[in-house]
Amino acid sequence: MRIMSRPKQRAMIARELMMVSRAAHVLQRTGLAMAGAMAGTFVAAQLAKGHVAFFGTLAFIVTAIVIGAAGFYLGIDIPRPALRATGRIDAVELMSAGGIFLAALAALVSVYGIIFDEIPPRAWELVIGSWWFGGVLMLATAGLVGRQRLTHKVAPISAGPIRDQRLRR
Template identity: 45%
Template structure:
């Protein structure tokens, strides 16, 4: 019974992360869309929301490295003692995506009109961050 409850809780947690990612994507798309008229359409909003949902779903809760029982160096060049690439990609990607969304909300709430260069940097931060999350999640799941 407890494993069933844990699985349901895990699914709910992941769905919550996906919704947070979609909401973040919506904020970024709203700011970028109001600043760049070519991106003021529903397809762009939906694409940004789907990208955020996938990135936050896959990239925030990556499976950990396999645990090694011995202290000896691995003979097959396993992960022990090396940088955990998916964990690093996930951390940096989550920071970039969340910071971009935070900046967007701040600009929207404070009714600022930033220079197009700043908007481009926010969009680039969001895209790079979400891409890093998706790649991190894919790598972590493929190595199991």
């Protein structure tokens, strides 16, 4: 039996905790993607009940499901920028909030229509579809921009040479 020192034990415990945290994060993101796919399914089902041939195609339904999963996966958990004293509004956070609101509103209206067997007028079908695709597009864009912004801030810090001799070990 090998006896480990305290620092090695702490490092091993920290690695295990980090792995559990990452697994939990992946589980959370997968759940959000499933919620987005479910909402996309509801919107596609509601729009397919209308009398527009394009909305009843398998390609449209699959596209709504895939875009919903990707949008919810990318756009809900956005890294926050460091607090700035400028007082400016964070456009990424605003896009994510607006996107989730529009996508959820479209899903809610669609579920209502499915449950109560209501077919909205043709103009409302376009509105519901626009809410859905606009909201999911806003979510995906916000998620990608937020992650891109984070990598630009982290990369210059880690790319510099190490000046302190104690950190070179």
